[in-house]
Amino acid sequence: MSRENAIIIGSDHAALELKEKIKKFLLDKGVSVEDAGTHSPASVNYADYAKKVAGAVSRGEFPRGILLCGTGLGMSMAANRFSNVRAALCSDVFSVKMSRLHNDANILVLGGRILGDILAFELVQTWLDTEFEGGRHLDRIESLDRN
Numbered sequence: 001m002s003r004e005n006a007i008i009i010g011s012d013h014a015a016l017e018l019k020e021k022i023k024k025f026l027l028d029k030g031v032s033v034e035d036a037g038t039h040s041p042a043s044v045n046y047a048d049y050a051k052k053v054a055g056a057v058s059r060g061e062f063p064r065g066i067l068l069c070g071t072g073l074g075m076s077m078a079a080n081r082f083s084n085v086r087a088a089l090c091s092d093v094f095s096v097k098m099s100r101l102h103n104d105a106n107i108l109v110l111g112g113r114i115l116g117d118i119l120a121f122e123l124v125q126t127w128l129d130t131e132f133e134g135g136r137h138l139d140r141i142e143s144l145d146r147n
């Protein structure tokens, strides 16, 4: 699979169903998807899947990723520990749009126990369609990895 525009996606058990639906939504649109798991409803540690997805984005193996857990909180905490990762936990369209325009968010984090399917698809679509504005925001995001 060419990873140039592919999306790596991962979830824990609490958001498995929504992950599967988002995966289908993306595949139906012709977007390549790498599924990092989880693949069953058995209880797992969200951090293990955050590490797979955020690690791959951090190393530049995938340009973008999507992470889901029950609330999205654990996934966003875990993902944002990785350098070069800007994971945005969003549940509204405006925040998703701004996460791309101003923050160049390279991981979208969603809460499977928070969102309905239709809203989740709209958030994903908005995130895919919105480009980073650059300009003054570039210095700001570059400073994130400097202590």
Ligand code: RB5
Binding pocket: 012, 014, 015, 046, 069, 070, 071, 072, 073, 074, 075
């Ligand atoms: C799992 O029960 C739940 O804690 C997890 O999905 C997530 O919401 C953690 O932040």
